[in-house]
Amino acid sequence: MQPMAVSVDIGGTNLRAARVGSDGAILARARASSSSDPQDVLERLMSLIAEVDHPDVAAIGIGVPGRVDFAAQTMVSGGYVDLSKVPLASTLATRFARSVTIDNDATMALLGEVACGAARGVKNVVMLTIGTGIGGAILDKGAVLRGRMSAGQLGHIVVDPNGLQCLCGRRGCVETMSSGTALRRHIKEAGWPDDTTARILLDKSVAGDVQARAVLEAWAGPLRQALDSLVAAFDPELIVLGGGLGREAAEALKLIPVSTGWYRCDVAGAELGDDAGVIGAGLAALDALRPGKRLVMVNGVPASGKSTVAKRLSAETGWPLFALDTVKNPFLAEIGTVDRPFNRVLGRASYKAIFALIEEAPANGTFIVDAWFGFQPKDMLEVLIAESGIAEVIEIWCHADPDAVAARYRRRAKRRLPGHPGAEYADELRELATRAEPMRIGPVLDVDTEWPLDMARVHAFVSGAAG
Structure with a gap:
């Protein structure tokens, strides 16, 4: 059975709980209304967790809404629901005898969208969650940007220094103008009925209702200002708007033109909707169970098709990719033509350099390495893995018919830098391809690269191999 986690997304209006599989699938769900009383929220939280719990849940x-010290697993401050005085992680860990991971709710939603939703395969993303308040999170080069402790409080970008007082103590934060709470205020001030929703306003605006459009512009205009600032600061590939009003906000933004071409960036509504937070929280909890770094070996002889697999996996997960030739080629370009023995020396040095970089990387990361691992002894690889702090290894073994491998190599030989073996190596490579085998240090997925690449199968393997 695949690993499972119980997750909860704490909002100002609702508390949502789910049992989530390692592939992001929601296996059970429950919901309750939120509260401004921290103790009341804690009690409802424990009730929801118990409702979706299962004996096979691992974490x-x-x-949580507010600032989180992720390293210490504590809340620093809260917003509409302030749990900063509640020892949340330790209380839940004691009550349910499970590992507990807490993080900002928008960060959890971002992780969900990156894994399974609108930001899948994107490495530089800004996300805002629009609900009772506005949360935010930033993915930079595939990793959550945390700053000193709790970067990503994007709802507190000031768009009007003389604006309304915000819970943070300042005036004119975008949260005071473009949140769900602010939308209700805009609706009331415009004289619309209390049950008017963003969807009703959007439909009426499309039909030509000028007053509906005015309310939407008052709501989305400050958000556009904030997004322009975020694009200027972080230059993301994509902005995702999530939370209960994310999709509606994305539509309303179309009414507000970008002020200048400098700040253009695609904006998408979250695909997972209200499920993004619980999916991300579940996956984060499972990821935290890994005691150290994780290595995905994409292995195969030269021209086996492994680089295609490695690049696709990196693009779709955001995991950093280290390819042997990427490290070695700059040296070949600088040095010029080298003989084959020296090429092997460079290859061995590049191999060690990759693991040295992984050793210096933060713990609990997943790293993809694209290489023909068989060119060095297995015991050397095992030493490098241990020295790098890698606790889990899985292998994607890429292969093809030896004649196909040789033909691929001949086709690409002319494009390779001097120092790499030339087309004459193809016959030797054909023989190597007939006897090459995976390293089998961990679970192995067999990929025949003469068939269309089934990335769903690859994702299922890398998600479930640990279980």
Whole structure:
């Protein structure tokens, strides 16, 4: 059975709980209304967790509104629901005898969208969650940007220094103008009925209702200002708007033109909707169970098709990719033509350099290495893995018919830098391809690269191999 986690997304209006599989699938769900009383929220939280719990659940993940010291697993301050005085992680860990991971709710939603939703395969993303308040999170080069402790409080970008007082103590934060709470105020001030929703306003605006459009512009205009600032600061590939009003906000933004071409960036509504937070929290909780770094070996002889697999996996997960030739080629370009023995020396040095970089990387990361691992002894690889702090290894073994491998190599030989073996190596490579085998240090997925690449199968393997 695949690993599972229980997750909860704490919002100002609702508390959402789910049991989540390692592939992001929601296996059970429950919901309750939120509260401004921290103790009341804690009690409802425990009730929801118990409702979706299962004997095979391995961990608990909680998305909380407010500033989180992720390293210490504590809340620093809260907003509409302030749990900063509640020892949340330790209380839940004691009550349910499970590992507990807490993080900002918008960060959890971002992780969900990156894994399974609108930001899948994107490495530089800004996300805002629009609900009772506005949360935010940033993915930079595939990793959550945390700053000193709790970067990503994007709802507190000031768009009007003389604006309304915000819970943070300042005036004119975008949260005071473009959140769900602010939308209700805009609706009331415009004289619309209390049950008017963003969807009703959007439909009426499309039909030509000028007053509906005015309310939407008052709501989305400050958000556009904030997004322009975020694009200027972070230059993301994509902005995702999530939370209960994310999709509606994305539509309303179309009414507000970008002020200048400098700040253009695609904006998408979250695909997972309200499920993004619980999916992200569940996956974060499972990821935290890994005791150290994780290595995905994409292995195969030269021209086996492994680089295609490695690049696709990196693009779709955001995991950093280290390719042997990427490290070695700059040296070949600088040195010029080298003989084959020296090429092997460079290859061995590049191999060690990759693991040295992984050793210096933060713990609990997943790293993809694209190489023909068989060119060095297995015991050397095992030493490098241990020295790098890698606790889990899985292998994607890429292969093809030896004649196909040789033909591929001949086709690409002319494009390779001097120092790499030339087309004459193809016959030797054909023989190597007939006897090459995976390293089998961990679970192995066999990929025949003469068939269309089934990335769903690859993702299922890398998600479930640990279980």
